[in-house]
Amino acid sequence: TQLLEQSPQFLSIQEGENLTVYCNSSSVFSSLQWYRQEPGEGPVLLVTVVTGGEVKKLKRLTFQFGDARKDSSLHITAAQTGDTGLYLCAGKNTGGFKTIFGAGTRLFVKA
Amino acid sequence: NAGVTQTPKFQVLKTGQSMTLQCAQDMNHEYMSWYRQDPGMGLRLIHYSVGAGITDQGEVPNGYNVSRSTTEDFPLRLLSAAPSQTSVYFCASSYSDLPYSTGGTEAFFGQGTRLTVV
Numbered sequence: 431t432q433l434l435e436q437s438p439q440f441l442s443i444q445e446g447e448n449l450t451v452y453c454n455s456s457s458v459f460s461s462l463q464w465y466r467q468e469p470g471e472g473p474v475l476l477v478t479v480v481t482g483g484e485v486k487k488l489k490r491l492t493f494q495f496g497d498a499r500k501d502s503s504l505h506i507t508a509a510q511t512g513d514t515g516l517y518l519c520a521g522k523n524t525g526g527f528k529t530i531f532g533a534g535t536r537l538f539v540k541a
Numbered sequence: 542n543a544g545v546t547q548t549p550k551f552q553v554l555k556t557g558q559s560m561t562l563q564c565a566q567d568m569n570h571e572y573m574s575w576y577r578q579d580p581g582m583g584l585r586l587i588h589y590s591v592g593a594g595i596t597d598q599g600e601v602p603n604g605y606n607v608s609r610s611t612t613e614d615f616p617l618r619l620l621s622a623a624p625s626q627t628s629v630y631f632c633a634s635s636y637s638d639l640p641y642s643t644g645g646t647e648a649f650f651g652q653g654t655r656l657t658v659v
Contacts, residue, residue: 472653528600
């Protein structure tokens with residue numbers, strides 16, 4: 431069974447601080463996605479990374495896919511209260527149609 | 542553009558009852574899936590479908606049935622509800638689940654159904 435482990439599980443920071451969350455696996459994924467979920471809503475896609483070593487930037491968010499395509503990180507610069515939410519990574523396996531989700535990192539940004 | 546619509550939003554069942562969670566999408570997506578979300582466990586795949594008439598099991602299929610008679614609809618049936626099935630259920634659709642699809646692999650999620658089995 432492929433597993434995606436996210437760390438930390440919970441993060442509470444002050445507005446303006448930087449943070450990094452991690453998504454790790456012992457399995458290789460063909461692609462990896464990051465989603466953000468707000469209470470009472472479904473997850474919404476932030477980014478998809480496909481190539482090992484790939485780095486994508488989305489305003490203050492920087493996403494990196496590990497060289498071996500087993501891990502990924504999400505870095506947020508100068509966090510804002512609007513960044514508060516549950517961040518989920520999801521990996522697509524190399525052989526089939528299944529997508530595996532990590533348990534998520536719950537981020538709380540205080541004003 | 543409605544996207545993915547799930548009904549109902551909330552449901553309380555008694556142990557042993559059956560029910561169907563509805564999911565419909567209007568984006569002509571081939572790939573649809575059902576997940577359950579439990580605290581600390583993320584989203585776990587129950588069943589998925591790569592097109593009308595084709596379904597397969599995910600990680601946690603026991604106690605659930607699905608069918609896909611049309612591209613738009615993908616209902617999830619609970620055959621005999623158990624307290625362990627108390628969860629939030631999400632339906633998702635995407636153009637394709639192939640990693641390099643030019644149509645994109647973004648999954649669009651419904652707003653979820655919060656199910657309590659007592």
